[in-house]
Amino acid sequence: MLSQTEENYLKAIYSIGISNGKNINTTLISRKLKTKPSSVTDMIRKLAEKDLIYYEKYKGVSLTQSGKKIAIDIVRKHRLWEVFLVNKLNYNWDEVHEMAEQLEHIKSDTLVGRLEAFLDFPKHDPHGDPIPDENGNIAQHKNVMLSSLEINSSGVVIGVKDSSSSFLQFLDNSNIKLGDTIKVIAKEDYDNSILIENKLQTKSISQQISANLFVKKI
């Protein structure tokens, strides 16, 4: 049985692997987990000992098959609990991360499955991220950033890249939500801001915003 800390290291390594390709080093992990690099060294030696990661001194780490399985299972639990909190307990999508960080570590052989069924087998969490199935398979959404859409083309908002509270609250305040169809009306070369239109409004958004919204082209 892994400790919460060990699970968090695996999850961090997994998520760095997703965004940073292959270079998972001590510093990145320490940054992600807000610990010191020396603490990371200690823990990765321990995880390597348990065959959950591959580790060569000074060369960084990567997940083994079983380490990856565990990491994905935690992601699965995290996202399902987020769906529970938003769909059943009526939390807003910017409020659920901290609670899910705790709930994802509840140990039970059957709980995740029961929860998933209770929630009607959702495919995505409240931020649009895909929920892995019980075998660890993840529907790869190959969507594009809103910032990459051409003028006059449209997309449906599918997810967010940044899921910080402040970004999510910004979207709420801007009346932009998952499922919205957005059309790009104009692009400003100077600062890469774009003029967009959805059902409710036409407005300009900065690149910082458009580069953090996943859309499915239509």
Next chain:
Amino acid sequence: MLSQTEENYLKAIYSIGISNGKNINTTLISRKLKTKPSSVTDMIRKLAEKDLIYYEKYKGVSLTQSGKKIAIDIVRKHRLWEVFLVNKLNYNWDEVHEMAEQLEHIKSDTLVGRLEAFLDFPKHDPHGDPIPDENGNIAQHKNVMLSSLEINSSGVVIGVKDSSSSFLQFLDNSNIKLGDTIKVIAKEDYDNSILIENKLQTKSISQQISANLFVKKI
């Protein structure tokens, strides 16, 4: 913020106080928590330091106002999560204790309240134990044991004293459940077993059983 361990000590002290009256000593706590008495001494010094318990060397402990508040809040969370697991995720009443032991430690200012509302403000957990309200008030059920009913009198099964899996499964197998009306048909002086009747059957049960079932006289 208290650690899970500290919370568990407070909960243990609270529950010993409920059953054992006033004598809450090191040995009882160590027995409840399956630790050694010396570990208990360490922890109660720490909790006394934080003004959560009163402690005088060699004299045992009792909860302060704030310690009691925290203990009851944990009980509240434990029982609400049990209701969730049984009512929403369709677990049987003998399967939920371990999960609730973990879920009760989830930290959030709003989660318990949301959960309670989602569950329609249940007053009792799946074993018939009362759920404290958000101020820590507990509806005191002043029920009696089935073993104390007179011949020819009846009672509604309200709760169980022993909520071990084995006892709960025994009740399932015996077709006895919360809400059943049970009539005492006869008593056997020799071993204190009693003959009971409910909607489905007439059967004899041992004193070990009848002394662990709370009933409300009717």
Next chain:
DNA sequence: ACATATTTTTAGATTAATCTAAATTTTTGA
């Protein structure tokens, strides 16, 4: 009452996870 048994506390060690500071290895760029 007082010797014995029981309970409780103290002293010192251990384990997991962390830290700081120093040493080592790798990377970088003139």
Next chain:
DNA sequence: TCAAAAATTTAGATTAATCTAAAAATATGT
């Protein structure tokens, strides 16, 4: 290439929670 910078690891300490063994205090029973 090779010296300086950056990253990583090692060494040694710390904190929380636990343990064992021994010492101290309390309770018990003739």
